[in-house]
Amino acid sequence: MNIDKRLVRKDSLEKLFDILKQNSKTIYAPFSKNSKVSFREADSFSGITTDYIQTTQSSKEVAFPRNEKILNYSKDKEGMKVKGIDLNDIPEVVLWGVRPCDTMGIGELSAIFNWDYKDEIYNNRLSRVTVFGFSCSKSDDYCFCTSVGGNPGNTQGSDILFTQLGENGDYLAEILTDKGSSIVSISSALFEKTENIEKEKFLAEVPARFEREEIRGKLEKFFDSQLWVEQSLKCIGCGACAYVCPTCACFDIQDEAHGKSGSRVRCWDSCGFSTFTLHTSGHNPREVQSQRWRQRIMHKFLIMPDRLSVYGCTGCGRCSRACPVDMNILEHLISIQEVSL
Amino acid sequence: MDDLRKRAKELLETSAVKVVIGYEQGTANKTRALFVEKAEDADCLIFDSRCVQNLATYVTKREVKDKGKMAITATLPVMRSIIQLASEFQVNDNNLLVLGITPESKLVEFKNLSEVETFVHQYQIEIDAKNKEMLDKIAKMTQAERWKFWIDELSPCFKCYACRAACPMCYCHRCTVDFNQPQWIPVPSHELGNLEWHIMRAIHLTGRCIDCDACYNACPLAIPINLLTKRMLEDVKINFGSYQPSIKADHLMSTYKPDDKENFIQ
Ligand code: SF4
Ligand code: SF4
Ligand code: SF4
Ligand code: SF4
Numbered sequence: 001m002n003i004d005k006r007l008v009r010k011d012s013l014e015k016l017f018d019i020l021k022q023n024s025k026t027i028y029a030p031f032s033k034n035s036k037v038s039f040r041e042a043d044s045f046s047g048i049t050t051d052y053i054q055t056t057q058s059s060k061e062v063a064f065p066r067n068e069k070i071l072n073y074s075k076d077k078e079g080m081k082v083k084g085i086d087l088n089d090i091p092e093v094v095l096w097g098v099r100p101c102d103t104m105g106i107g108e109l110s111a112i113f114n115w116d117y118k119d120e121i122y123n124n125r126l127s128r129v130t131v132f133g134f135s136c137s138k139s140d141d142y143c144f145c146t147s148v149g150g151n152p153g154n155t156q157g158s159d160i161l162f163t164q165l166g167e168n169g170d171y172l173a174e175i176l177t178d179k180g181s182s183i184v185s186i187s188s189a190l191f192e193k194t195e196n197i198e199k200e201k202f203l204a205e206v207p208a209r210f211e212r213e214e215i216r217g218k219l220e221k222f223f224d225s226q227l228w229v230e231q232s233l234k235c236i237g238c239g240a241c242a243y244v245c246p247t248c249a250c251f252d253i254q255d256e257a258h259g260k261s262g263s264r265v266r267c268w269d270s271c272g273f274s275t276f277t278l279h280t281s282g283h284n285p286r287e288v289q290s291q292r293w294r295q296r297i298m299h300k301f302l303i304m305p306d307r308l309s310v311y312g313c314t315g316c317g318r319c320s321r322a323c324p325v326d327m328n329i330l331e332h333l334i335s336i337q338e339v340s341l
Numbered sequence: 342m343d344d345l346r347k348r349a350k351e352l353l354e355t356s357a358v359k360v361v362i363g364y365e366q367g368t369a370n371k372t373r374a375l376f377v378e379k380a381e382d383a384d385c386l387i388f389d390s391r392c393v394q395n396l397a398t399y400v401t402k403r404e405v406k407d408k409g410k411m412a413i414t415a416t417l418p419v420m421r422s423i424i425q426l427a428s429e430f431q432v433n434d435n436n437l438l439v440l441g442i443t444p445e446s447k448l449v450e451f452k453n454l455s456e457v458e459t460f461v462h463q464y465q466i467e468i469d470a471k472n473k474e475m476l477d478k479i480a481k482m483t484q485a486e487r488w489k490f491w492i493d494e495l496s497p498c499f500k501c502y503a504c505r506a507a508c509p510m511c512y513c514h515r516c517t518v519d520f521n522q523p524q525w526i527p528v529p530s531h532e533l534g535n536l537e538w539h540i541m542r543a544i545h546l547t548g549r550c551i552d553c554d555a556c557y558n559a560c561p562l563a564i565p566i567n568l569l570t571k572r573m574l575e576d577v578k579i580n581f582g583s584y585q586p587s588i589k590a591d592h593l594m595s596t597y598k599p600d601d602k603e604n605f606i607q
Contacts, residue, residue: 033497033562034562034563034564034565035563036561036562036563038497038562056561056562057499057562066499066529066530067529067530067531067534140369141368141369142368142369229404232404233376233404233405234373234374234375234376234399236398236402236503236506236507237506238501238502238503238505238506238507238559239499239500239501239502239503240501240503240559240561242501243499243501243561244561252528254527254528254529256527256529265528265529267500267528267529267530268499268500268530270501273502274514275515275519288403288404289402289404290404320368321561322503322561324394324503324506324507324558324559324560324561325373325374325394325507326367326368326371326372326373328367328368331368
């Protein structure tokens with residue numbers, strides 16, 4: 001297939017932003033707070049930051065918010081009334097400035113939310129999201145997209161992928177989906193026809209560091225390995241790695257009661273917490289941190305490919321950057337690959 | 342830090358301890374915790390000004406503690422934490438040896454925790470100028486401004502509890518936020534849930550926090566939650582005189598009995 005390629009002038013981005021606003025789109029873009037970059041709703045173009053290798057948090061919140069009401073209830077003399085949430089209230093969103101390792105993560109997250117039960121709320125949210133990917137011109141020690149099927153200019157998951165042609169340069173826009181085309185149709189003057197531009201030389205260089213198939217093969221025989229104990233000794237069992245990850249999907253269901261009415265809320269949860277698998281009986285099948293760390297790696301590199309035909313890691317490196325004790329997932333994966341069985 | 346490596350080696354060779362907790366080179370320019378169990382691995386130990394993670398959080402971690410007697414590379418904040426933990430019956434001379442590192446980066450070995458306490462008491466806990474300025478600024482705000490400040494700062498918190506996990510004094514097996522019968526603190530990380538969590542955290546650490554900033558350094562979102570514990574520390578000083586962790590002292594905000602019949606107390 002021939003990709004529709006256009007040139008977007010650097011100065012046109014702000015005009016594009018304004019047109020999206022006029023068309024009642026909610027825009028989520030990267031902003032810096034306390035020197036950490038995260039996505040939030042953008043009211044104006046100024047203030048959106050472009051100076052980041054990767055945002056601290058992924059963009060998954062747009063389809064999988066960290067707290068989300070899934071139903072409301074009320075009790076009266078006649079009994080209990082349950083009301084689902086109104087899916088029509090979900091806004092049309094443009095996700096602006098997403099790196100390719102996150103756009104790829106959308107597919108992996110969607111695989112989980114559509115495994116057996118098709119998650120209505122998640123799917124409805126996602127169907128209203130248009131993804132503006134931005135290729136990477138820089139990378140750091142934590143990045144490893146090229147080891148897990150991605151690359152700094154990967155189009156997968158984007159509706160439009162923007163690649164800046166040199167520092168302060170204009171942008172190549174690759175229009176990848178119908179959603180992307182419909183954005184072009186409301187702002188066609190900003191998307192100039194262009195001769196073939198090659199984006200490769202403007203992309204970051206990220207060397208491949210391991211073979212994920214090989215890791216998957218090792219993991220099949222690795223359940224009882226001592227390696228999990230050694231690797232996880234410094235892990236302090238928090239939720240940082242899971243919460244920043246674009247593909248971690250675990251949640252907890254909570255009821256929030258206010259007198260006779262209330263709501264049921266789905267909240268992020270993490271397999272790193274000691275209470276994550278704690279049973280009512282008091283028994284905990286994952287009693288120690290090594291079992292929880294094993295779960296994290298196994299889930300992403302063995303269980304997901306086995307059951308969902310996708311891996312659960314896009315190599316964004318966020319978990320390593322966010323980890324308070326420098327558990328570096330890339331290092332740990334390499335050492336798994338290096339173990340001889 | 343050759344003398345640290347040498348001493349770690351000796352301790353492991355003579356089986357005086359089973360594990361030495363220290364620092365090694367980490368990713369990029371970071372350092373991170375290292376658990377040395379074999380004498381030959383002691384050469385990976387490093388110490389320099391980048392080594393700020395409070396290693397005392399590991400002395401109550403089951404997998405580390407279960408190895409047997411521990412030795413710990415301890416800067417002043419780590420030593421203070423250990424004294425506080427000793428006063429809460431979490432460590433003692435039988436399970437922990439302290440390899441102290443003085444503020445001048447000198448290695449000192451202590452025979453017992455009581456010597457550590459004497460050493461620690463030579464230094465007052467002082468909040469640094471930058472944070473003091475921030476505390477003053479917050480104190481001078483009107484109530485409404487202060488409310489807005491904290492709502493703005495705390496709303497991004499997604500309750501990953503890295504701050505709790507990194508704090509040596511947050512060692513409870515089951516934290517108040519994890520209780521659901523009754524549920525004290527709302528689980529969702531919304532405005533109320535976050536406020537209650539952080540107020541609870543600050544209160545539970547009052548009179549125990551030794552101002553190491555491990556909580557703040559651990560926060561992936563760089564939320565200045567250490568300002569809450571620093572405020573409490575200042576209040577403790579104002580109301581109860583200077584604050585020092587002490588092995589035998591009464592606790593300020595809690596009573597603690599090892600023979601308490603409730604089993605949630607360790
Ligand atoms: S596991 Fe880590 S590197 Fe992989 S996608 Fe999640 S946050 Fe990124
Ligand atoms: S690997 Fe790091 S971020 Fe993840 S649970 Fe362990 S300490 Fe927390
Ligand atoms: S609350 Fe923060 S500053 Fe106080 S002891 Fe715990 S980690 Fe250190
Ligand atoms: S580490 Fe930061 S984000 Fe995580 S619970 Fe603590 S304050 Fe909230």
